[in-house]
Amino acid sequence: MLNSSLSPSSTELVISILDLVLKEGKPLDRAYSQHFSGQQLESTELGRITLVTGDILRRLNLYCYLSDVKPEEMSRMGSRLLNVWHLFNNLPLPKMQYALKVDEDELATRIAAAKEQPALWDGCPDWLNEMGAAQLGDRWPAERVALTLPAKRFIRVNTLKCTRDDLAKKLRNERVQTVEVEGVDTALEVVSDSALFKTESFKKGWFEQQDAGSQLIASALGAKPGMCVVDACAGAGGKTLSISSQMQGKGRLLAMDVEQWKLDNLKQRARRAGAHNVETRIIASSKTIKRLKMTADRVLLDVPCSGLGVLKRNPDAKWRDTPERLPILVALQKDILQSYSRMVKVGGMLVYATCSIMPEENRDQVDAFLATNKHFRFVEDENISPAETGFDGFYYAKLERIAEA
Numbered sequence: 001m002l003n004s005s006l007s008p009s010s011t012e013l014v015i016s017i018l019d020l021v022l023k024e025g026k027p028l029d030r031a032y033s034q035h036f037s038g039q040q041l042e043s044t045e046l047g048r049i050t051l052v053t054g055d056i057l058r059r060l061n062l063y064c065y066l067s068d069v070k071p072e073e074m075s076r077m078g079s080r081l082l083n084v085w086h087l088f089n090n091l092p093l094p095k096m097q098y099a100l101k102v103d104e105d106e107l108a109t110r111i112a113a114a115k116e117q118p119a120l121w122d123g124c125p126d127w128l129n130e131m132g133a134a135q136l137g138d139r140w141p142a143e144r145v146a147l148t149l150p151a152k153r154f155i156r157v158n159t160l161k162c163t164r165d166d167l168a169k170k171l172r173n174e175r176v177q178t179v180e181v182e183g184v185d186t187a188l189e190v191v192s193d194s195a196l197f198k199t200e201s202f203k204k205g206w207f208e209q210q211d212a213g214s215q216l217i218a219s220a221l222g223a224k225p226g227m228c229v230v231d232a233c234a235g236a237g238g239k240t241l242s243i244s245s246q247m248q249g250k251g252r253l254l255a256m257d258v259e260q261w262k263l264d265n266l267k268q269r270a271r272r273a274g275a276h277n278v279e280t281r282i283i284a285s286s287k288t289i290k291r292l293k294m295t296a297d298r299v300l301l302d303v304p305c306s307g308l309g310v311l312k313r314n315p316d317a318k319w320r321d322t323p324e325r326l327p328i329l330v331a332l333q334k335d336i337l338q339s340y341s342r343m344v345k346v347g348g349m350l351v352y353a354t355c356s357i358m359p360e361e362n363r364d365q366v367d368a369f370l371a372t373n374k375h376f377r378f379v380e381d382e383n384i385s386p387a388e389t390g391f392d393g394f395y396y397a398k399l400e401r402i403a404e405a
């Protein structure tokens with residue numbers, strides 16, 4: 001947490017960002033770019049602003065309750081919420097020109113009352129608390145707490161260009177301190193407060209920012225040089241680039257998605273990373289998939305999901321989302337799994353993955369698929385738990401195709 005108060009101008013900036021996210025529904029990353037572009041802010045000050053904004057969004061209902069401010073009232077009442085945030089974190093009040101006062105006795109009463117309500121204390125909306133408890137039972141409270149913590153910064157070494165040791169040394173020379181992540185060979189955790197994307201190492205494509213859990217999914221695919229691999233929900237290619245490294249840039253790696261702008265972004269990243277075996281293809285209709293019937297040694301289905309495993313990185317999502325979205329996503333995941341699994345050849349492997357911790361999107365989907373697709377066999381699965389690992393939350397299951405149909 002901070003060891004000194006925010007400056008008045010940074011406090012105002014936090015309030016404006018919160019207003020944009022909570023009143024106008026802007027995703028947090030876009031609200032940041034809208035407010036930061038054109039500002040001459042030091043990277044440490046940027047870090048402090050994002051830290052406070054992120055913490056407020058991770059426990060928004062708690063801070064709203066403590067300050068008696070509604071989320072949609074930020075522009076008018078946000079100064080009181082920011083004052084409460086400072087007091088709650090044992091910091092002197094920021095010296096804002098105009099700020100609503102806080103009654104400290106009332107605040108103490110509200111803190112005591114909030115401590116009695118675990119979901120409120122952990123910044124969890126009621127619908128999510130009910131869903132988590134229903135789906136995860138005893139495991140939910142620990143996950144709820146873990147999703148309230150700040151996300152760690154992980155990077156993935158691009159083994160097409162360097163080793164993990166080379167990268168750690170080079171970053172040290174650029175004043176970025178890292179530590180190795182146990183159990184994830186390609187990951188480093190960034191432990192200094194440095195501007196990563198301005199480093200030479202980044203410009204040369206030596207690393208990508210990627211959560212350690214996400215790196216585990218790409219390696220579960222077990223792609224090898226010379227194979228034919230399809231990453232069918234590739235997005236902007238976080239996992240595609242990781243897979244290309246595993247393949248040492250040799251063989252065919254087809255990255256597909258329904259959104260062309262994401263694939264365009266992926267192409268740029270692949271160029272910087274030297275991932276020359278990546279080919280992109282838009283999924284225009286079911287024919288795109290049919291044409292690839294039983295051609296792939298490996299297929300990754302990193303399906304669209306609720307994102308409920310990555311809430312510490314995207315805390316704004318839990319205040320925008322509703323429980324009604326889940327069944328729609330579950331139906332889409334089911335369709336994708338059924339239809340895209342056709343691309344796997346006999347003896348080939350399918351990895352189904354999500355960035356959710358909810359069984360309904362994970363093991364339940366896999367069990368339902370296996371019940372009607374006897375030509376696939378279950379190999380293994382893993383729940384990557386934020387509470388147990390400190391990573392974001394993910395799930396993957398590995399399925400082998402054992403017959404034509």
Ligand SMILES: C[S@@+](CC[C@H](N)C(=O)[O-])C[C@H]1O[C@@H](n2cnc3c(N)ncnc32)[C@H](O)[C@@H]1O
Pocket residue numbers: 232233234235236237238239240256257258259262283302303304305336355
């Ligand atoms: C979880 S994201 C993928 C993230 C990406 N694999 C990565 O590591 O950066 C899911 C992706 O699925 C895509 N998608 C949505 N519907 C799809 C469909 N019917 N077929 C293929 N991809 C789809 C979305 O555009 C999104 O990019």
